[in-house]
Amino acid sequence: MWAHLLVALLACALITGDAAPPLDLVTCNDATVGAAVNLAIRHINEHHHHGYKFKLGEIQGHKYEKVGEGCNIDLQLMLFETKCHFTNPKAAEDCEMWEMGERGASASCTSMLSVQDGIATVTRHQCTTQQAMSNEDMFLTCPDCPSMMSLNDPDVMRVVAEAVQKYNQESNHQHYFALLEVGRALSAYIPSLGMVTYPKFALVETNCPKGSRIAPEACVPRCPDRAQYAMCGTSYSTINGVKSPECELYPAKNSAPLGPGEVEPVCASSFHQSAEATTCRTQMTNNDPALHHICPFPLAVQLPQQEQVHH
Structure with missing residues (x-):
């Protein structure tokens, strides 16, 4: 069972990006809950500066609350980790998920959206990231994995x-x-x-x-x-x-060559050396060292502009 994983390393290749599909309009109508879910997941992935991209496993619940002329939307989602690293330009929707023996992660997420004046924005998300199956449970199911x-x-x-x-x-x-x-x-x-x-x-x-x-x-x-x-x-x-x-x-x-007299710019440190990572760790209830966890949004402590990490 594990034998095929022995040779399942990534082959050398140049990967070109697949543009993320345009998002449908999110309204306060229950019929557009799918569009709200897609916006929430894309927001999670865009703010996930380490580890792998996630995509939808199951919509576990949704609720609308009227606020003025708009509404708030509360989503309960189960996400699964894909094989696409966050640096991979491929759209998360097109990424494969890990097979059982490859030991992927899952994330139980609450996402809050606000819809006002026809514009939907994500105001908060909180996720619990965990191994899809613990080492102990995996051994009972698949001793060779x-x-x-x-x-x-x-x-x-x-x-x-x-x-x-x-x-x-x-x-x-x-x-x-x-x-x-x-x-x-x-x-x-x-x-x-x-x-x-x-x-x-x-x-x-x-x-x-x-x-x-x-x-x-x-x-x-x-x-x-x-x-x-x-x-x-x-x-x-x-x-x-x-x-x-x-x-x-x-x-x-951006592969444009530098102009005359220009020097290569220097940017902020990577996620793991940033205040964002430190703040994220202090706000997580589950901190399995084998996983890249989805950080809460927004972080409780506002980061200095120069320490925000974008990829």
């Missing part, structure tokens, strides 16, 4: 660091790439190999040209709209060591 590991497990970080080094050595990019984040980490016992670790991780293009004397880990990532991203997978066993990563490459949104 992998276990989820903490994203910051020291062994995982060691494997990923070596894989990033291999990627920079073997790629033909003009610039070094740096680790953006670990997306998921699994482990499984393979009789011929022993325990095998399977991390997936996201890379971001830096300002350092290949061959520069600066260590890649010290390089500054390019601004989100000017950076290429890569989503990679590798494996590690004591017998085979760290395999060369296989990656999908996502092109930069």
Whole structure:
């Protein structure tokens, strides 16, 4: 059962974006609840600056409350994590969801919308993100399926660091790439190999040209709209060591060359080094270290403008 996952790493490819479909009009009519749900999920994904995109699993409830000439809409949604990292330009609606053995996550979300003067806006969302099935329950259902590991497990970080080094050595990019984040980490016992670790991780293009004397880990990532991203997978066993990563490459949104005298702009730190991440962690009731959780919106503490992270 696990054998097909052994070779299910991402193939090297250049992925072009699929434009998100236009949203239908949201009104205070129950007939447009689907449009309200689509707006709520798109809002969640647009404010989810780490991990993977989510899409609808089930509408668990909805309620309308008249307010003036408009209304408030309360949605109860079950979302499922997709295979598309947030840096992937593909629309969430077109992304595949993880299979059971690939250990996806689910999120139970409450989303509040306001409709006034014909304009619908999301005013709040709160989600509880959790493993679709715990390691213990998964073992009872599928003993051969992998276990989820903490994203910051020291062994995982060691494997990923070596894989990033291999990627920079073997790629033909003009610039070094740096680790953006670990997306998921699994482990499984393979009789011929022993325990095998399977991390997936996201890379971001830096300002350092290949061959520069600066260590890649010290390089500054390019601004989100000017950076290429890569989503990679590798494996590690004591017998085979760290395999060369296989990656999908996502092109930069803005590839226009700099003008005469212009220098590459420097942007805010990534999500994990931002005040947004710190504030998010303090507001979550469930903080499973194996997952990328959906942060509440709005955050209880207003972030300084320069610390807001956009990708």
